[in-house]
Amino acid sequence: MIGTENTAVAEALVKEYRRGAETVRALDGVSFEIRHGEMLAIVGPSGAGKSTLLHLLGCMDTPTSGQLTINGRSTSGLADRELTRMRRELVGFVFQHFALLPTLTVAENVALPGLFARRRAQKHADELLERVGLSHRRTHRPHELSGGEMQRVAIARALINSPKLLLADEPTGNLDTASGESILSLFRALNSEGLTVVLVTHNEALAKATNRIITLSDGKLVSDLRRSE
Numbered sequence: 001m002i003g004t005e006n007t008a009v010a011e012a013l014v015k016e017y018r019r020g021a022e023t024v025r026a027l028d029g030v031s032f033e034i035r036h037g038e039m040l041a042i043v044g045p046s047g048a049g050k051s052t053l054l055h056l057l058g059c060m061d062t063p064t065s066g067q068l069t070i071n072g073r074s075t076s077g078l079a080d081r082e083l084t085r086m087r088r089e090l091v092g093f094v095f096q097h098f099a100l101l102p103t104l105t106v107a108e109n110v111a112l113p114g115l116f117a118r119r120r121a122q123k124h125a126d127e128l129l130e131r132v133g134l135s136h137r138r139t140h141r142p143h144e145l146s147g148g149e150m151q152r153v154a155i156a157r158a159l160i161n162s163p164k165l166l167l168a169d170e171p172t173g174n175l176d177t178a179s180g181e182s183i184l185s186l187f188r189a190l191n192s193e194g195l196t197v198v199l200v201t202h203n204e205a206l207a208k209a210t211n212r213i214i215t216l217s218d219g220k221l222v223s224d225l226r227r228s229e
């Protein structure tokens with residue numbers, strides 16, 4: 001169910017990067033709200049600012065100007081330590097290249113970001129591995145898995161701290177069609193259980209499977225289409 005509460009509110013977000021003497025404006029006054037329980041896709045051409053926006057939503061960086069509030073807490077002007085704490089408490093992040101640690105087992109990878117005492121994190125990791133259908137792989141190393149399985153491990157890891165917001169940047173970019181579909185159905189299932197999900201994707205099927213598509217171009221929000229239920 002899509003609630004009336006907001007998970008994220010962006011107001012006139014601007015993000016500039018310094019590159020030598022040059023300043024790149026990656027986001028140029030972007031405003032929108034994400035309601036609790038939504039599943040939305042961010043699309044747009046390369047360089048449009050999609051990953052930049054996802055990094056801001058993921059509390060990995062702060063805006064140059066404008067306001068971004070996640071779960072009622074503003075990220076603007078936060079010191080690194082406070083931003084890190086917000087990131088751990090509120091968001092789970094899934095990367096295109098999975099970013100699993102090769103020397104750890106599947107279960108250890110999932111438990112790694114756990115805020116809990118070690119044993120509790122491992123128990124929760126086992127529950128999450130069951131949730132993503134990979135209990136039988138818990139003692140394997142990442143190189144023994146298929147791409148789709150690695151991405152499911154990465155999703156389980158992103159869920160270990162029970163985030164309010166699950167963010168994924170091109171989560172099917174390195175996967176074949178069948179694995180991509182299994183990742184999509186996992187996101188849909190998590191969303192139907194109430195998790196707010198934001199995906200950056202070039203994959204049309206993935207974008208169309210969401211309730212809402214935000215299009216960025218040149219750092220600006222050029223369309224925001226909600227599918228009527």
Ligand SMILES: Nc1ncnc2c1ncn2[C@@H]1O[C@H](COP(=O)(O)OP(=O)(O)OP(=O)(O)O)[C@@H](O)[C@H]1O
Pocket residue numbers: 017018019024025026044045046047048049050051052053
């Ligand atoms: N760390 C950085 N330093 C300098 N410029 C950056 C940095 N990150 C992104 N940019 C620039 O900001 C703009 C937006 O980049 P961003 O990565 O957000 O685009 P994107 O929409 O995710 O593109 P893609 O589809 O290729 O992943 C680009 O011009 C990019 O070169």
Ligand SMILES: [Mg+2]
Pocket residue numbers: 050051052
């Ligand atoms: Mg990108």
